[in-house]
Amino acid sequence: MSEKNLTETRETRNELVATLASSRIVRLLRHLLIHGGPVIALLLLGLYLQSATPYFWTESNLVNVARRTSVLVIFAVGQTFVILTGGIDLSVGATAALAASVSAVTMTQQVNVFGIKFGPVGFVEGLVIALLVGTGAGLVNGLLITRGRIPDFIATLGTLEAFRGVALLTTNGLPVPSYYTDAPKARNYLPSEVIALGSNDWLGIPIAAWIGLAVALASWIILKYTAFGRSTFAVGGNREAARVSGIKIERTKIGVYVVSAITAALAGFVLMGRLNSANALMASQENLNSIASVVIGGTNLFGGEGGVFGSIIGALTIGVIGNGLNLLNVTDFYQRIIQGSIIVGVVIFDQWRRRRFGA
Template structure:
């Protein structure tokens, strides 16, 4: 059987880019390949990667979700408040995840039933939820406290299993479930079909509105998971948490090969894209590059990702 190397190159372009980036950085700074630094990169990447996993579902349908950072913030604030109020870890996790899912559902309803463009609907959600977070926290951090419940909660962000940070296992679990849903369920096939041709999917009997609401619910849920990871890691909820995270998530999805037009992409590609961004941030920190220049570099990566998408 003839191997189409050009097709393979296009298919595995994100992974190839990740490997090349890692090699270049390791040559510039040997500290990059240390075990502690690699684990640190994975832990830092986990938050953006988890958000990006949910974003992948949304973008595959041809949509966009700008509210993920604000959902992370409000969910983190609520979880910190509940832990501090001794509500219990199980109740706190359930409430936080439910809140993220409900907020995603509301965005989906506004888009499907209200006929609002995804960009506008989620932009409004981003602004409203950011304001709600500032009101809820009074513009101040909320500490989770120092009791037993707070220690258990902190384990999700700072704990280790077999020497590997817990957030890394949470990231793997989210991507494993996402992969199964997209590749081995009817719902996953509907997601790809809607992104490929929404009208044809509707005429084929697919309940497009329900699927779209579901993908925004998934995006809200993964944002809530990321909020738990970030809040538990810091042992406090910052009112400005998650600002700009939507850009990182979108960049990770597109860098991973998912088309902004929808219908094409994989969650493993998204994971690769998230790792590229995480490694880039880590490399710039190792080289003591100013945060101002880091913003320029990140913006450049997003631009490159969009240009790559347009050339497909």
């Protein structure tokens, strides 16, 4: 073909593409394709598993996936706030273990805090204690980063170790409830509501999943409709611009770490219900999995773009991969390799998409 013809063909093609692109349906599809990458990946994964194993697409298995993934969803939603500001919270797993341990101990024995003796307490008090411990942990992270002026990564790396240590002290290194304790008024069971939270269903769906959904919804509202949410995006999108516009950077930073730690504490509490036990080393994979969920969900690791919806999809993707590989009888060693590869692969695709479409 001569060059002139080639150019003309190109022009005709470009016009055609332009006409097509302007139609509403194509625009919608294009939008989905560009922004819906994580959803599409999850759907493809589901379709593949359905064809590969007869057990995946069954009600009992899906409920199982939902139950197992809910805890990760709660973690990931909190982590989303932190990553949106361009930070990273490595201490979520430790925070969860600490909150669950402290509340488990107070729910199963009498404790002595500065001479005030109380307990064993009930479900509601236990939950409140867990959330208070979470708030405290978040404040510690936030203050270290803002007042101590150290990088987020270092601060939470330090507290990750320290929180685990406090949790070990609290539990004496034993699972709670424990048969080996000689603490006063000790019980060897958790309140039944705690276990219900982690193990029972409501309307055929695990209560843990309802909690995950509620946390995600509340977070979505906070991010989209409140000044705090907007500040979170602004701080991550351009810290300097946020400062000049009067946004209080420190307050926002502390805020996101408190949110992350409270959700981590809640996740730990739910996990304790599912395991029917708490211990200082629980939720050890959740640090990295929560970060992976957020990133798979399309939130920019450098902050400023993304949201909780993507993080839910990211957490579900990780959950489905794990479940699918189990169903396919892939051993844990291979599972780790495959999971790692998929995480990196999804992010490579996401980066390519951003460059290609400037989205």
